[in-house]
Amino acid sequence: xxxVVGIEKVFTSGIFRRRSIEVVRGVSFRVNKGQTLGLVxxxxxxxxxxxxxxxxxxxxxxxxxxxxxxxLTRLDPRKLRKLRPKIQIIFQDPDxxxxxxxxxxxxxxxxxxxxxxxxxxxxxDRVLELIETVGLHPEHLNRYPFExxxxxxxxxxxxxxxxxxxxxxxADEPTSSLDVSVQAQVLTLLKELQRxxxxxxxxxxxxxxxARWMSDRIAVMYRGKxxxxxxxxxxxxxxxxxxxxxxxxxxxVPDPEAGRTWRVASLNHVSPEVNLEKAGGCSFQDRxxxxxxxxxxxxxxxxxxxxxxxxACHRFKDLVPxxxxxxxxxxxx
Amino acid sequence: MLxxxxxxxxxxxxxxxxxxxxxxxxxxLYPGEILGLVxxxxxxxxVLGxxxxxxxxxxxxxxxxxLYRGQNLLALPEEEMRxxxxxxxxxxxxxxxxxxxxxxxxxxxxxEVLREHQGLKRKAAWQRAGELLELTGIPAKWxxxxxxxxxxxxxxxxxxxxGLACAPSLLIADEPTRGLDVTIQxxxxxxxxxxxxxxxxxxxxxxxxxxxxxAAALTDRLAVMYAGKIVEYGRTxxxxxxxxxxxxxxxxxxxxSNGLIATRGFSPSLINLPPxxxxxxxxxxARKKCAHEPPLVQRIGMDHGVRCFxx
Numbered sequence: 271x272x273x274v275v276g277i278e279k280v281f282t283s284g285i286f287r288r289r290s291i292e293v294v295r296g297v298s299f300r301v302n303k304g305q306t307l308g309l310v311x312x313x314x315x316x317x318x319x320x321x322x323x324x325x326x327x328x329x330x331x332x333x334x335x336x337x338x339x340x341x342l343t344r345l346d347p348r349k350l351r352k353l354r355p356k357i358q359i360i361f362q363d364p365d366x367x368x369x370x371x372x373x374x375x376x377x378x379x380x381x382x383x384x385x386x387x388x389x390x391x392x393x394x395d396r397v398l399e400l401i402e403t404v405g406l407h408p409e410h411l412n413r414y415p416f417e418x419x420x421x422x423x424x425x426x427x428x429x430x431x432x433x434x435x436x437x438x439x440x441a442d443e444p445t446s447s448l449d450v451s452v453q454a455q456v457l458t459l460l461k462e463l464q465r466x467x468x469x470x471x472x473x474x475x476x477x478x479x480x481a482r483w484m485s486d487r488i489a490v491m492y493r494g495k496x497x498x499x500x501x502x503x504x505x506x507x508x509x510x511x512x513x514x515x516x517x518x519x520x521x522x523v524p525d526p527e528a529g530r531t532w533r534v535a536s537l538n539h540v541s542p543e544v545n546l547e548k549a550g551g552c553s554f555q556d557r558x559x560x561x562x563x564x565x566x567x568x569x570x571x572x573x574x575x576x577x578x579x580x581x582a583c584h585r586f587k588d589l590v591p592x593x594x595x596x597x598x599x600x601x602x603x
Numbered sequence: 604m605l606x607x608x609x610x611x612x613x614x615x616x617x618x619x620x621x622x623x624x625x626x627x628x629x630x631x632l633y634p635g636e637i638l639g640l641v642x643x644x645x646x647x648x649x650v651l652g653x654x655x656x657x658x659x660x661x662x663x664x665x666x667x668x669x670l671y672r673g674q675n676l677l678a679l680p681e682e683e684m685r686x687x688x689x690x691x692x693x694x695x696x697x698x699x700x701x702x703x704x705x706x707x708x709x710x711x712x713x714x715e716v717l718r719e720h721q722g723l724k725r726k727a728a729w730q731r732a733g734e735l736l737e738l739t740g741i742p743a744k745w746x747x748x749x750x751x752x753x754x755x756x757x758x759x760x761x762x763x764x765x766g767l768a769c770a771p772s773l774l775i776a777d778e779p780t781r782g783l784d785v786t787i788q789x790x791x792x793x794x795x796x797x798x799x800x801x802x803x804x805x806x807x808x809x810x811x812x813x814x815x816x817x818a819a820a821l822t823d824r825l826a827v828m829y830a831g832k833i834v835e836y837g838r839t840x841x842x843x844x845x846x847x848x849x850x851x852x853x854x855x856x857x858x859x860s861n862g863l864i865a866t867r868g869f870s871p872s873l874i875n876l877p878p879x880x881x882x883x884x885x886x887x888x889a890r891k892k893c894a895h896e897p898p899l900v901q902r903i904g905m906d907h908g909v910r911c912f913x914x
Contacts, residue, residue, distance in 0.1 A: 419645070449643045450815065450854070451854055451866060457863060458863065517786065521816070522792065524819045524858045524861065525819055526819045
């Protein structure tokens with residue numbers, strides 16, 4: 271369905287002295303039809319860039335992206351335009367995803383007009399149907415974006431994307447600006463809609479705990495690379511990469527008895543002094559409590575650690591296996 | 604008791620009527636205690652923090668009492684209030700990027716507080732600013748950096764450093780972990796713990812948050828706010844173990860660690876609150892009475908109260 275093969279992105283900046291930053295360094299994964307891949311990592315790890323490359327808002331520097339066997343990266347603009355409705359993206363900040371001078375009704379009618387899917391009265395019917403699909407009231411159609419709450423706007427964003435009956439949706443942190451209770455509503459809705467319309471989804475998040483509910487598989491990214499990838503149960507059942515474990519340990523559980531056992535201190539701070547590009551080796555070495563000589567010399571490949579589970583770490587075999595239980599309470603390191 | 608708030612009301616006048624941001628709030632905060640104020644965006648949490656520090660715009664109609672060490676802050680002349688702010692009570696604002704001055708280095712912003720409130724000389728203030736940065740985990744050599752040069756977590760640390768500058772007895776932290784990565788959130792939680800429980804004598808804090816995970820990790824007592832009212836309060840462990848208000852329960856269930864169970868409906872607009880209990884249109888347990896009569900707070904145990912007929 272969606273296959274990403276070794277995509278890379280190098281941004282260059284500066285007029286006199288060109289500087290280049292490798293934001294995504296050889297990311298590969300595949301997502302089967304109707305399934306969800308959770309792409310998890312801290313801000314700046316390149317997860318959003320990967321998302322934008324999939325919908326081709328950013329051109330990859332290298333690599334291939336295949337959608338239903340069609341190579342998106344080589345498609346000519348006319349054919350790409352035809353395919354675009356099928357591949358949609360939902361952005362993080364709903365406040366900025368809408369034209370503030372348009373009523374919700376106009377924003378929702380736009381995709382129909384642009385793609386000549388409906389006309390006149392028919393557009394109104396379709397828009398009415400959409401607004402109800404995402405659990406809003408027809409009266410919301412006559413409002414402006416600023417009159418809706420973040421959660422309601424994100425529902426509208428979902429509706430606008432659904433208008434085109436997409437086969438693939440990239441959801442880029444769709445709930446990170448929302449309250450916990452509203453987040454639950456929006457994510458439940460997204461899952462429900464996926465069951466109903468059978469689209470494939472790439473769910474981008476910095477929170478493993480949220481990604482768990484949404485994803486069949488999870489890929490953990492760190493500094494432009496996938497460091498661990500596998501089935502959701504497998505990632506939570508036996509996380510192997512020290513970074514994945516740190517992310518799991520960072521989950522603050524709503525349970526006062528468990529609350530005071532945070533142990534993320536064992537993760538070293540990023541030291542800006544270490545120039546990783548020059549240093550070579552594993553990109554996690556400066557923060558990893560288990561880094562050894564080999565980690566500073568050789569970059570670990572993404573290797574199979576268990577059936578259907580890959581990890582990029584030289585030392586994963588030496589680390590004590592841990593179990594992250596369902597409530598996310600982790601005892602580790 | 605360090606802080607005692609009695610029937611605090613904050614109304615804003617708007618074209619469509621009064622926005623009741625706080626509608627009869629009672630709260631108590633003891634010395635050395637961390638009190639969590641949890642609730643959704645728009646439930647009036649931030650307004651409460653601003654009312655305590657008297658930083659609300661002039662258009663706000665405020666009534667009730669905010670007793671700090673027995674002194675009613677709401678009745679204090681502005682000159683006196685300035686002395687309380689910073690030295691006694693200080694607020695760490697939400698969203699450091701818009702709260703910090705982009706044109707001044709973080710060192711200058713901390714030093715400014717020290718010069719204003721503590722009358723420190725230029726050099727002494729600068730040196731103390733460096734110490735405060737170190738205390739909050741920012742290397743002192745970054746003292747000349749500007750907010751845009753710092754990461755989100757570092758900016759939050761700088762905000763905390765400013766809040767601590769005059770060693771206040773009460774810290775009000777408004778959503779200090781919002782918008783941060785999970786790994787950074789934990790570090791900020793640890794830092795807040797260190798600067799409150801970790802000092803002697805322990806410092807009090809009013810922690811405003813929507814994240815129950817953060818509240819569980821830090822607070823001693825909890826007050827849950829919905830549509831301008833406190834709907835449940837109690838010791839944190841007790842409220843988590845035995846949540847009695849349906850809204851508290853819904854809030855807990857919606858946390859990703861507890862299964863991400865959504866509650867139907869939206870939080871009401873503060874202009875047009877539903878009659879009776881504000882939560883009744885979304886409540887699973889609601890009966891006829893809930894739609895007509897506003898419930899009062901019932902005490903259901905030692906220091907545990909709930910605003911619900913059927914708790």
